[in-house]
Amino acid sequence: MPASLAAVKRRLDSTRSTRQITTAMQMVSTAKLNQVQSHTKTYQVYADEVKAILASLVKSHIATLKNRENAEKIGAEIGSLFDERPVKKVGILVITSDRGLVGSYNSNVIKSTLDTMKKNGLTKDNTVFLTVGKTGTEFFKKRGMNVVFEYTGVSDVPTYREVEGIVKKAVQMFEDGVYDQLYISYSHFVNRMVSHERTELFLPISQKSLEEHEDERVKESVTADIEAEYDLEPGLLQMISLLVPQYANSLVYGAILDAKTSEHASSANAMKSASDNADDIIATLQLQYNRARQAAITTEITEITGGMTAQE
Numbered sequence: 426m427p428a429s430l431a432a433v434k435r436r437l438d439s440t441r442s443t444r445q446i447t448t449a450m451q452m453v454s455t456a457k458l459n460q461v462q463s464h465t466k467t468y469q470v471y472a473d474e475v476k477a478i479l480a481s482l483v484k485s486h487i488a489t490l491k492n493r494e495n496a497e498k499i500g501a502e503i504g505s506l507f508d509e510r511p512v513k514k515v516g517i518l519v520i521t522s523d524r525g526l527v528g529s530y531n532s533n534v535i536k537s538t539l540d541t542m543k544k545n546g547l548t549k550d551n552t553v554f555l556t557v558g559k560t561g562t563e564f565f566k567k568r569g570m571n572v573v574f575e576y577t578g579v580s581d582v583p584t585y586r587e588v589e590g591i592v593k594k595a596v597q598m599f600e601d602g603v604y605d606q607l608y609i610s611y612s613h614f615v616n617r618m619v620s621h622e623r624t625e626l627f628l629p630i631s632q633k634s635l636e637e638h639e640d641e642r643v644k645e646s647v648t649a650d651i652e653a654e655y656d657l658e659p660g661l662l663q664m665i666s667l668l669v670p671q672y673a674n675s676l677v678y679g680a681i682l683d684a685k686t687s688e689h690a691s692s693a694n695a696m697k698s699a700s701d702n703a704d705d706i707i708a709t710l711q712l713q714y715n716r717a718r719q720a721a722i723t724t725e726i727t728e729i730t731g732g733m734t735a736q737e
Contacts, residue, residue: 444703451696458689516604520611521558528695537622612687
């Protein structure tokens with residue numbers, strides 16, 4: 426076999442093997458996407474209800490909650506989450522993947538984070554990072570950013586229990602004054618082809634941020650004045666104390682779940698693109714191989730014919 430023909434055949438076999446791998450990875454990512462989507466849909470219903478109820482309570486009883494005595498009854502730990510203080514340092518919780526082969530997923534999240542920093546005049550001197558995912562951790566550390574907390578190894582379908590430690594650490598740092606505001610930056614899953622990057626304020630919890638999450642059904646059907654007339658059991662302060670931790674957990678867990686959904690979709694799309702590119706390369710190489718083979722056969726026939734003519 427001529428050297429050029431052998432080289433084309435080696436490239437052809439190598440590309441076919443690559444296509445088999447990328448096709449298998451696409452199938453795995455699609456299966457993970459289907460699995461995590463079922464969790465996301467059911468969890469979102471719960472998260473929306475928690476946000477709506479807490480938003481409704483805060484909105485209708487804001488005067489009661491601002492009372493210092495009542496604020497103390499809620500508890501220092503819970504009350505501090507509503508504490509708006511002068512912003513000297515900002516924390517950003519960045520959610521990325523632990524691995525590559527996910528297309529532009531990680532770069533888009535990091536770009537969104539950097540854009541937020543630029544928009545708010547943040548630098549590495551007044552910003553600290555909490556990173557979920559190896560990619561984000563390595564990116565910010567290499568650039569001399571202050572990474573005060575890192576977490577890797579989030580499962581393909583994250584559980585609620587996994588997030589508890591992250592939330593506790595984020596809240597504890599806010600209470601200890603490590604930062605005065607905390608943002609969450611992640612990729613929001615829209616559909617299997619589209620994701621949007623989000624950077625949202627997590628702490629302190631404000632009436633405005635709660636109202637942004639408030640369920641439209643509550644806004645349209647019940648006014649704040651009417652809600653304020655309701656009697657609550659076991660009581661307003663106890664309800665707030667129970668709901669605030671659930672609200673904090675729901676935001677972080679929801680963001681991680683959303684990000685994982687987007688990650689699997691990005692991985693499936695990236696592997697599909699790789700498989701499609703491999704198909705194009707295979708088609709081109711197959712044509713080159715056929716032409717090279719045909720040229721080799723033609724050369725052999727010509728040589729044989731020439732030899733027979735010379736003998737005559």
